[in-house]
Amino acid sequence: MTEVSVAKDAAPAADGLVVLKNVNKHFGALHVLQDIDLTVARGEVVVVIGPSGSGKSTLCRTINRLETIDSGDIAIDGRPLPQEGRELARLRADVGMVFQSFNLFAHKTVLENVMLGQVKVRKADKKAAEEKARALLDRVGVGTQADKYPAQLSGGQQQRVAIARALAMDPKVMLFDEPTSALDPEMINEVLEVMQQLARDGMTMVVVTHEMGFARSAANRVVFMADGKIVEQATPDQFFSNPRSDRAKDFLSKILHH
Amino acid sequence: MNVLLDHLPEFREGFIGTVLLTLASGLLAMVLGVVIAGFRVSPIAPLRFFGTAWVTLFRNTPLTLLFLVAWFVVPVIFAPGLNPWTKALLALGFYTSAFVCEAVRSGINTVPLGQAEAARSIGMTFFQTLRLIVLPQATRTVIPPLSSIFIALTKNSAIAGAFSVTELFGVQKLLSDKGFAIAWIFLWVAIGYLVITFTISGLFRLLERRMGVAR
Numbered sequence: 001m002t003e004v005s006v007a008k009d010a011a012p013a014a015d016g017l018v019v020l021k022n023v024n025k026h027f028g029a030l031h032v033l034q035d036i037d038l039t040v041a042r043g044e045v046v047v048v049i050g051p052s053g054s055g056k057s058t059l060c061r062t063i064n065r066l067e068t069i070d071s072g073d074i075a076i077d078g079r080p081l082p083q084e085g086r087e088l089a090r091l092r093a094d095v096g097m098v099f100q101s102f103n104l105f106a107h108k109t110v111l112e113n114v115m116l117g118q119v120k121v122r123k124a125d126k127k128a129a130e131e132k133a134r135a136l137l138d139r140v141g142v143g144t145q146a147d148k149y150p151a152q153l154s155g156g157q158q159q160r161v162a163i164a165r166a167l168a169m170d171p172k173v174m175l176f177d178e179p180t181s182a183l184d185p186e187m188i189n190e191v192l193e194v195m196q197q198l199a200r201d202g203m204t205m206v207v208v209t210h211e212m213g214f215a216r217s218a219a220n221r222v223v224f225m226a227d228g229k230i231v232e233q234a235t236p237d238q239f240f241s242n243p244r245s246d247r248a249k250d251f252l253s254k255i256l257h258h
Numbered sequence: 259m260n261v262l263l264d265h266l267p268e269f270r271e272g273f274i275g276t277v278l279l280t281l282a283s284g285l286l287a288m289v290l291g292v293v294i295a296g297f298r299v300s301p302i303a304p305l306r307f308f309g310t311a312w313v314t315l316f317r318n319t320p321l322t323l324l325f326l327v328a329w330f331v332v333p334v335i336f337a338p339g340l341n342p343w344t345k346a347l348l349a350l351g352f353y354t355s356a357f358v359c360e361a362v363r364s365g366i367n368t369v370p371l372g373q374a375e376a377a378r379s380i381g382m383t384f385f386q387t388l389r390l391i392v393l394p395q396a397t398r399t400v401i402p403p404l405s406s407i408f409i410a411l412t413k414n415s416a417i418a419g420a421f422s423v424t425e426l427f428g429v430q431k432l433l434s435d436k437g438f439a440i441a442w443i444f445l446w447v448a449i450g451y452l453v454i455t456f457t458i459s460g461l462f463r464l465l466e467r468r469m470g471v472a473r
Contacts, residue, residue, distance in 0.1 A: 066375055084301050086383060093381025103376035107395050117380035120390060162376075169380055 016075075017042045017173055017204050018063055023072035025058060032058050033069070034228040040173070045205045047215040047236075050225035051251055056208045057100075059225065060177045063206065064095040077172055093121050096166030096174040100181050102158040104150035104165070110137065111146040114165045122169065129168075136164040140194050156187030160194055167198075174198065176207040212255065216240060224248045261438045262446045265429075272419075272429035273450050279346060279425055280412045280454065286351030287411065291358025296388055298363055309359070316356035321414055324349040325421055346418035354411045361403040365396030398469045405462035409455045416451075426450045 016039035025033040032055045040046050048056045061067040062074060065081050065088060074081045076095060082088045104113050114133035118124040124132075137143045140160040142153070150158055159179055166174060176195065180188045192214050199205060199218040209215065215222055215236055222239040224232040224247075232245045240256075243249050262269060297309030316324070328345040340348075369392050377387040419428030430447045434440050 064379055066379065084384075089378070089381050089383045091381075092379055095379070097376075097379035099372060099376065101372050103370075103372035105373060105376065105391055116390065117382070120386055121381040165376075165380065 015041055017044075017077055018206065019073075019075045020059075020063070021073045021075075023059075023062065023069050023074060025062065025067065025069045027058075032228050033062070036072070036230060038223065038230065040204060040206055043202045043204055044220045045199045045203075045207065045218055046221050046223055047219035048206065048208045048223045048225060049210065049212070049215060049251075050231075054225040055228040056225050057177050060175050060206060060208045063173075063175055064092050064097055066097070089121075093117070093169050094172045096163075096169060096171035098159070098162050098166055098174065098176045098179045100178040102150070102155070102162045102182070104158055104162055106150055109147050109149055110142065110153070110161050113150065113161060114168050117165065117169050133164070133168060136167055137161070139167075140164045141190070154187060155183045156190045159183065159187075159191045163191075163194055163198075173204040173206065176205065176209065178208050178210070180209065180211055210255075212240070224251070226251070261433060261442050265433060268429050268432065269426075269446060269450070271424055272426040272447075273453075275423065275425035276412065276415055276427075276450070277454060279343070279350065279415045279418060279423065280408070283347050283350035283354060283415070284408055284411055286347065287354035287358050287407075290351065290355035292362055292393070294355060294359040295362035295366065296385075298359065299366055299388070301384060313356045313359055316353050317360070319353070321349065321353050321417055324353050325417055329421060342418075342421060342423050346415070346421065346423045350411060350415055350418070353414070354407060357407045357410075358404065361400050361407060362393075362396065364403070365398075365400035366392055368399045369395045398466075401462055401466050401469065405459055408458050408462075412454050412458065413451065 018038070018040040020036050020038040023033055023036040024031070034055075036059060038046075038059075048059065050056050058067055062069050063076070065074075065084075076091060079091065082091065104110075105116065108116060111130065111133055114136055115126070115129045118129035118132065119126055134143060134146060137146055140163055142157050142160050142164070145153055145157060145161075150161070153161065163174075163179075179195070180191050183191065188211065192211060195205070195207070195214065196218050207214070207219070217236075219236045221233055222236050223230055224239065224243075224245070226247045232239065232243065232248050234244075239248070240252065243252055294309045294312050297305040298313070300306055300309075325346070328349040329342075332345065332348070333340060366388075373391050373395065374387050377391040378384075382390065415425060416427035419425045419431065422428070426447055430443050433443050
């Protein structure tokens with residue numbers, strides 16, 4: 001009980017790695033993010049779920065400023081997000097992002113995809129970068145595909161390469177924007193397993209997903225969004241077995257009883 | 259027929275003049291065009307404005323008018339003492355750069371937005387994203403329109419002949435003033451242009467095929 005209320009009353013801001021305060025955003029007339037307060041502690045895995053159009057992807061993308069916000073504050077590791085420019089680029093290097101559509105660089109091989117950021121952004125030595133890239137590709141289980149182009153890989157393999165590409169920057173936090181939504185069903189698990197492993201290794205993660213199994217097993221906290229608001233947040237156990245809000249009950253009844 | 263053989267040095271000089279002018283102004287247009295296209299998609303508003311103004315100005319002005327400006331306005335206001343060849347280079351290069359810019363920009367727009375987003379999320383700056391991720395992928399789409407633009411540039415360079423720059427079309431004026439049969443002169447001049455334009459389209463077709471295999 002105490003654990004739940006701690007989670008609900010937003011974790012202490014002091015050790016928050018990602019802190020969103022009173023964030024608002026509009027797309028034209030649509031108020032996609034309404035007074036969002038969210039704190040993600042170091043090492044915490046936060047899974048954001050909710051119906052389509054609830055603003056979860058937008059929320060995820062505001063954290064590394066791929067989407068700008070209209071008002072409010074976002075800070076990462078105690079530093080507010082800077083304006084577009086060099087400083088923002090530096091900060092983005094510390095925030096890994098995995099997209100629904102993989103977005104691997106189509107004109108580069110798998111190995112080059114994982115090396116590019118290290119060499120061009122971190123100014124790492126080419127040899128060291130290649131070693132690290134190969135180690136990461138092995139870790140996500142696509143080491144043998146290093147010299148292929150992204151288009152030659154299956155969706156699941158591409159997404160694992162995308163995770164390796166993000167990890168190559170040694171990010172402080174990883175953002176996952178519906179990482180399995182564009183995958184064939186038999187490939188979802190290979191990606192989720194990599195993410196599970198990351199979570200066990202203590203990576204701070206914000207995961208927007210429809211995979212309730214992943215939310216149950218890997219999340220420290222589930223954030224439920226609807227209509228641009230955070231409606232409810234709790235531990236997975238608490239949320240799935242005993243949701244408090246009607247909106248969450250309705251959502252769960254629709255997705256869990258099929 | 260004999261007009262060619264009797265005046266081979268003039269024709270050769272004119273041909274080389276056209277090739278050089280086309281090459282130089284093509285290079286200038288390429289560099290300017292890519293840079294201005296970068297301006298037009300940049301997040302910095304003044305750069306975008308400058309890019310738009312550049313394209314609007316040079317794409318919508320008749321080339322002959324640009325030549326007149328290069329001959330009679332530029333020397334007075336900006337840079338006195340330019341030789342005719344340089345003035346022709348500037349007029350042709352600036353004019354063509356507007357078209358190159360738009361071709362490059364259309365290429366940039368064919369690269370999925372996610373590519374740039376991914377590049378930005380691993381910490382690349384705007385310039386790195388453009389140079390390393392977006393432009394290389396835009397190249398393939400840009401090559402066919404560029405081919406047309408450079409062929410147009412070759413033919414546009416004829417205007418320089420009217421401004422007494424030594425080039426192929428000017429040879430025609432020179433020789434017809436001397437009273438030689440116009441039809442033959444025209445034929446040889448036309449063949450000269452064909453050689454250049456066929457070479458350009460051949461080169462670009464080669465480039466296209468090379469790009470098609472990669473990736």
